[in-house]
Amino acid sequence: MQSQKIEQIKAKIAAARAETAAELEDYRMRFISKKSVVGALFAEMKSIPNEQKKAFGQAVNEVKQLAEEKFKELIDAVESGSKGKQGPRPDLTLPPTTWPVGGIHPLTATRQRIVEIFERIGFNLSEGPEIEDDWHNFTALNFPENHPAREMQDTFFIEKNPDIALRTHTSSVQVRVMENQKPPIRTLSPGRVFRNEAISARAHCIFHQVEGLYVDENVSFSNLKQTLYHFAKEMFGKHTQVRFRPSFFPFTEPSAEIDISCQLCGGKGCNICKGTGWVEIGGSGMVDPNVLENCGIDSVKYTGFAFGMGIERIAMLKYQINDLRLFTENDIRFLQQFKGLL
Template sequence: MKEQIAAAKEAIENYAVTDMNAVEAFRIHFLGSKGELKNLFGELKNVPNEEKKEVGQLLNALRLQAEEKWIVSKDNLENTTATDSDVDVTRTPEPLALGARHPLSIVRSEILAIFERIGYSVSEGPEIEDDWHNFSALNFPPEHPARDMQDTFFIEKGVREMALRTHTSSVQVRVMESSTPPIRTISPGRVYRNEAISARAHCFFHQVEGLYIDKNVSFADLKQTLDYFAKSLFGDKAKIRLRPSYFPFTEPSAEVDVSCTICNSKGCNVCKYTGWLEILGCGMVDPNVLEASGIDSETYTGFAFGMGIERIAQLKFRVNDLRLYSENDVRFLKQFKGVNF
């Protein structure tokens, strides 16, 4: 009996366990219900009484040895298998490239963040607008060129009731109609103009327009707000200048220029050697616009401003062709990977 136990011990030690199939075969052969150890324990009854204690101890040690080898071998192979399964064989062989935020999205978020810091809320509206919100409520006279088919995309030919909005000022009208002053809001969105596509113009682009209405709002408040905006966006050294202009919905009106950040106001081909770049239009809200939206122009005053996001992005990133923003050229978009505000 002792010789059989010694032979089984040697067989257990020399048994090669290379995979999970071999582990299962080892268990069945030595530890199974019809395995070798089961047979040896069955022979214990035939051992003389004076030797049963010693043989029983040898059999228990042999069983522990077999169980330990089975458990250790199983754990080792399972850990190896788990490590292999961590590899996703469905993934592409090359590392997955991270995308980049679109430059217009970057600039839009930065502009909104600047005005949100000084209490402006964000408002949005439909891109298909009626004549009232897009023109009439903003003091556009019936003969204004913007109402012609040559400048506006009307939904139905010959029908001037519905059109693709030409500015986000229509959102401001909706805010004034549904709110009571004080009003401080910023309106971003895509707008459409029937223009020839070139490096400097496109048939659609993006605007951000701001509106502030309250008692005793003055042009000085407007200038201070725009100066804060320019310094926040272009740096503390940025300066602005206001030039008289005309817009149907503001009076007085002005164009706003910012000192050229490319040449530090020394003059370059981007600023046409003037040292200044036009970035937005602004003015005090015309009393007719206030009255059209149900706001008492004798009690309240306000200012409005609007800028093109493409123009701002052009200054920040020195993009010389507006068409690049909408062509989905990956080579162009990759340049903005990691750019944040």
């Protein structure tokens, strides 16, 4: 019975044909794989009497060898058949086809350049969630309970939970860094932020910020000014002028607005700088001692400075763009102008 079964399997192997990859795989599953008929013959070795095992084993090995040789023949047949259907070979001497090349979005290019400038002077990157709690977005940053930024006209609060909101600045990331890391701290926090504002050529409800923080012993306002002087000249050119104007932020004291000479008119006055020759790019100041204490840092031993700026504002000045809405409208005519950005 066993010898008859083996002869039947040999006959099926000899008669097997394959013209496609699917038929080739079907043959492999029937005669080569562990679950094939040949594999079943090997499994029957357990039930063969000892005096017959040698002869049976030799017969099964012959079937296995026959199946493998047939498989190689079928592979060659399928490959030669597919080559014959491909038609003439392509002419390799023809010039290549040039496909349209995309470009980096101007906001991405601006962010990469800002990060590169600050990384070269020792700042590392930190990121945090876009949905924040009241502590990290407001309270830890010294915002009083009645501060206007807590009202609905500035902040997108999560429905049914007034303590959860879309972050209004990436300063919340700095709080998380100070809570989990001991000084010295030198970090840069780029990211998307949200404010409940009307969309116009100069404002949007969704935009991008980058904020920097440096906390260590003996950090002074002079360190802050030199850091931002370095950034402005690296970003906009060595002839860029920088000025600081006294201001107020709940989380810094003293605080200052950062202005640079208008890149569109060269400081002569235009509609972008409102005829002043200066354009605001962000805010800065020395970290308020209350913020340091809220984050578990000794404000007697350590001081620090912080700054923040809008990436869209930097990109507008860098590439002389006069409408903030262009960044989010995906107008292909606008985006094609930035193909060369790296």
